Amino acid sequence: MRPPTALTIAGTDPSGGAGAQADLKAFTALGVYGTSVLTALVAQNTHGVSRVYDIDTDFVADQFDAVLDDMALDASKTGMLASAALVELTAARAERLGFLVVDTVMVATSGHRLLAEEAVEAMRHALLPVAGLITPNLPEAALLLGDDVEAARTAAEMEDQARALLARGPAAVLLKGGHGAEARVADVLALSPRLAGGAEPALVRFDHPRIDTPHTHGTGCTLSAAITAQMARRLLPGDAGGPGAGAAEALEPAVREGLDFLARALASGARWSLPLDPEGAHGPVDHTVDIAAQAPIEPARAPVEPAQVPNEAAQAPVEGASR
Numbered sequence: 001m002r003p004p005t006a007l008t009i010a011g012t013d014p015s016g017g018a019g020a021q022a023d024l025k026a027f028t029a030l031g032v033y034g035t036s037v038l039t040a041l042v043a044q045n046t047h048g049v050s051r052v053y054d055i056d057t058d059f060v061a062d063q064f065d066a067v068l069d070d071m072a073l074d075a076s077k078t079g080m081l082a083s084a085a086l087v088e089l090t091a092a093r094a095e096r097l098g099f100l101v102v103d104t105v106m107v108a109t110s111g112h113r114l115l116a117e118e119a120v121e122a123m124r125h126a127l128l129p130v131a132g133l134i135t136p137n138l139p140e141a142a143l144l145l146g147d148d149v150e151a152a153r154t155a156a157e158m159e160d161q162a163r164a165l166l167a168r169g170p171a172a173v174l175l176k177g178g179h180g181a182e183a184r185v186a187d188v189l190a191l192s193p194r195l196a197g198g199a200e201p202a203l204v205r206f207d208h209p210r211i212d213t214p215h216t217h218g219t220g221c222t223l224s225a226a227i228t229a230q231m232a233r234r235l236l237p238g239d240a241g242g243p244g245a246g247a248a249e250a251l252e253p254a255v256r257e258g259l260d261f262l263a264r265a266l267a268s269g270a271r272w273s274l275p276l277d278p279e280g281a282h283g284p285v286d287h288t289v290d291i292a293a294q295a296p297i298e299p300a301r302a303p304v305e306p307a308q309v310p311n312e313a314a315q316a317p318v319e320g321a322s323r
């Protein structure tokens with residue numbers, strides 16, 4: 001038996017909240033076998049990115065070969081692609097990636113560039129046309145539409161931009177509204193006519209309460225990975241390659257369940273205090289939220305309160321703890 005299998009093509013986050021680490025956690029949490037092709041090594045944590053170490057394009061190609069020569073993929077997602085060369089390398093392999101979710105990562109919340117400026121054009125002409133779903137946030141959607149386009153501010157503008165992005169070739173667009181400030185967050189899913197099975201694009205609006213938390217590091221990565229995992233679980237071999245009947249039926253529920261998973265992970269992560277210095281930190285979401293709910297694991301020690309950290313207190317064995 002082959003389990004549902006997915007690939008993330010992404011940069012790293014050693015602190016575990018974003019990038020390939022977040023993607024693999026989300027795949028695992030949702031019962032999907034995760035594989036990875038790393039595009040850049042990023043020194044970052046809940047306070048931001050300090051350094052990016054590029055990986056040679058030919059070594060990224062070798063990683064693709066290692067996975068694709070060995071395993072069949074139901075779905076894949078891209079995160080940080082770093083350069084135009086890596087955007088094009090990925091696009092050239094699209095046919096073998098299963099249903100392809102493109103998270104159009106460009107700039108980290110901390111302001112660090114994760115995609116070279118000149119690579120935006122490669123994303124527009126090479127990757128958008130081969131994507132099953134793209135998941136831009138508001139600033140990314142504007143930039144994909146043109147260098148002088150402004151981010152959408154209203155629901156009507158979001159719908160217009162989602163439709164305009166569909167015209168660039170992806171089978172579907174999820175325009176994420178997390179960057180607004182309203183009490184409710186709205187995301188718009190636009191399905192191309194070929195996916196919606198009609199003459200016009202179909203629009204679905206997802207509206208949910210904004211969770212009051214500073215811990216939003218990796219929300220975009222986690223959402224796109226959760227949708228990828230849901231597609232991998234739903235698609236039969238043969239469905240994934242094009243926006244056929246299987247993908248059309250699977251996509252809306254996959255997006256809905258991906259958003260629900262993220263909402264649970266955000267709500268649970270809101271109670272965490274991982275950063276040693278909480279001032280200005282954006283902690284991760286809780287990818288284990290469902291696993292912990294299904295099979296509660298007895299804590300090996302009492303939870304550490306922030307005041308006990310650092311460092312010796314966190315490392316000293318807690319009395320009565322079994323490890």
Ligand SMILES: Nc1ncnc2c1ncn2[C@@H]1O[C@H](COP(=O)(O)OP(=O)(O)O)[C@@H](O)[C@H]1O
Pocket residue numbers: 136137138176177178179185186187209210211212213216218219220221223259262263266
């Ligand atoms: N505080 C929040 N409460 C609830 N949902 C959120 C919150 N922040 C972000 N989201 C959701 O997380 C997803 C990613 O949001 P966004 O911040 O727009 O993208 P990115 O992380 O790529 O910049 C979206 O679906 C958005 O609705």
Ligand SMILES: Cc1ncc(COP(=O)(O)OP(=O)(O)O)c(N)n1
Pocket residue numbers: 010011012013018019020042044079080105107108109110114216217218219220221222282
């Ligand atoms: C390696 C890597 N890839 C992507 C991101 C961006 O993560 P995202 O989920 O869009 O949100 P922030 O972490 O920027 O809040 C990243 N930081 N690192």
